[in-house]
Amino acid sequence: MDFKTFLLLQFLAHLCLDYFFQTDKLAQNKNSIGFKSNFLYWHALLCFGLSWLFSLQFDFLWGAAIIGATHFIIDGFKKNLCNSNLLGKYAFFIDQALHLLVLFIVAFFFDKFQGINPTVHISFNFKYLLIITAYLVCLKPANIFIKEVFSSTNIMVSSDNEMPNAGKVIGMLERILTLTFIIVSQYSAVGFLIAAKSILRYGNNETLKTEYVLIGTMLSFGIAVITGIIINLF
Incomplete structure (x- = not known):
């Protein structure tokens, strides 16, 4: 070892x-x-x-x-x-x-x-071990990291009409998919995923909530992209 x-x-x-x-x-x-x-x-x-x-x-x-x-x-x-x-x-x-x-x-x-x-x-196999680590990072650790970023920058938006923890589940799914696409070099699929979420989540008139979701989305995709790049370096 x-x-x-x-x-x-x-x-x-x-x-x-x-x-x-x-x-x-x-x-x-x-x-x-x-x-x-x-x-x-x-x-x-x-x-x-x-x-x-x-x-x-x-x-x-x-x-x-x-x-x-x-x-x-x-x-x-x-x-x-x-x-x-x-x-x-x-x-x-x-x-x-x-x-x-x-x-x-x-x-x-x-x-x-x-x-x-x-x-x-x-x-x-170091690369396989790194892949396992990357997927684990994209689950609960990434959710907590994003929450702490919001907390440290005093970004708070109420969401009275959303299901509890739905954002966490969506975030984990999008990071897992993004990481998988990057590992298999399907970068166009990452762009499609971002575009699809943009259409579904940003089509409303609540500017503050839209910006809140945008920041969370960029952080979420950023974590997955960076971990994917690190894996591909090895």
């Missing part, structure tokens, strides 16, 4: 931990009361377990412990970050950047000083 595959596996562990293995309610509990949250301790323990499991080697025990401990500290202090007048609106982005920085630093120094020698030998 090379360094980039090892790092990607650690990123996959982080995706599972922070986006798929915790509900919005539990995340809010953790963010609002910090170190007083019982869930935070289970979250940190799960972080350690997933990091160690995805490393596929026993010797990464200390690396997983560092990742779990720093995850606990960063999430514990996120309450203070959220309450900051200056940085509060950017708490999500700072939190995620710190977690990813820790992952890179620990993986880098582990590779440099101990070496990546998996206890469990599994042959990974």
Whole structure:
């Protein structure tokens, strides 16, 4: 296993931990009361377990412990970050950047000083692993990222006549389709998808709502396009 595959596996562990293995309610509990949250301790323990499991080697025990401990500290202090007048609106982005920085630093120094020698030998195709990661990113993580962009820029529009969570489902579907089209080099189909959504969603006189949907659509397609380009680079 090379360094980039090892790092990607650690990123996959982080995706599972922070986006798929915790509900919005539990995340809010953790963010609002910090170190007083019982869930935070289970979250940190799960972080350690997933990091160690995805490393596929026993010797990464200390690396997983560092990742779990720093995850606990960063999430514990996120309450203070959220309450900051200056940085509060950017708490999500700072939190995620710190977690990813820790992952890179620990993986880098582990590779440099101990070496990546998996206890469990599994042959990974890096591109296929990258594709799986890209599809996961286009699901719940992308929805949360877009929501946080709206929140940090104070963009809010009421939607009294829409089905609850419909926008999230539509966003996930369009990103999955867009990513698939880019992977198979069907770029014209991406243009058709954007045009079709434009006709269906923008044909109304609600200017504010139209601009809100346009921003969300551009962010959504942008995430899928960028992940598709990264995959094609490999």
